[in-house]
Amino acid sequence: MTPRPWLHGFLDLCLLAMLRERPDYGYGLSQRLAAAGVADIPGGTLYPALLRLEEQGLAIPDWQPSESGPRRKYYAITPAGLDVLAGQAADWQRFRDGVDALLTGVHHG
């Protein structure tokens, strides 16, 4: 497996989790992802993912003016988004526990 499909699987989960904390716009989300050490995600991947969440009704956009420059598209999580987040968070937990168990005793480089 290569890292790219991994990221594909986790990206929606990460985005929904960040939006649960507070509404945010694309660039802000990419910075939060990078700061969390998850990924330095290219715009060409991030913005279509946000569009996907919007189309699925998991997040709703709201244009807001910014102090510096053009207005920004802020996304807020919807109740349906919270449901999906809860389900995916449980999946993630199981997956992570499984991988952790497999990695027991492996020394990190």
Place this chain on the structure above:
Amino acid sequence: MADWVDSLESELVRLGLQPGRARHLADETEQQAAESDSPPGEVFGPAVLYARHLVAALRVSSAPARLHAGPVMLSLAGVSKRYRRQTVLADVNLTVRGGEVAAVVGANGCGKSTLLRICAGLTRPSGGSVRRTRRVGFVPQDGGTVGGLTAEEHFTLFGAAAGMVPGRARSTGVHLASRLAWRPGARQRAQQMSGGTRQKLNLVLGELHAPDLLLLDEPYQGFDQGTYVDFWQQVFAWRDAGRAVVVVTHLLHDLQNVDHVLDLGASA
């Protein structure tokens, strides 16, 4: 920057979005690039590619609620294939039901085409079991057409093999061709067709008898971009109609929408 946004918009239209929707998405994309204060080409990559990402994101949700998976149309259990001492396939398992798409991926020479031929019953596996539904359509990577015959003669010939009367075979063939944005010329023989057109002919022939299981081997090789998109729309239309589809591909772009990915790995 205006160039990039313009080419994004026209590519979105070319991929089938309504012009108003395309305009709207292009505007939004321009503003999103401004968020990070960078030129759009730097944030999103080439406009033509980004258009496809956006269309794929839209397609996820516009797909109707998925039907429940239907009966098993193809089942491989522990399938292996050896030629003399060389192992081409080892312990391959795959189950595909009606309403599902399976993609077979892997490097060149890893046995993808051999596997597809085993699925079709054209090659006998060295071990394991294969069960398939009776009505199978097979679209090989090349060949399968007769150089001296026109498209309509192919429809008649292949239709006859499936018990269709000539008129019905021809009208079905022409109809299926139109879904691939292709109008067969009345006098053009297969050997005069471009590679892409011959692949469309192959695809139509594989589908002519309304099979329950479609086996496709890289059928978009030689297709232009627009047709490539049409091809995947067609695959998902077959799936939504309850058919099982197996596609051998080396393009990983569309895998997020398929139900099973069988990775045969590096070359044998």
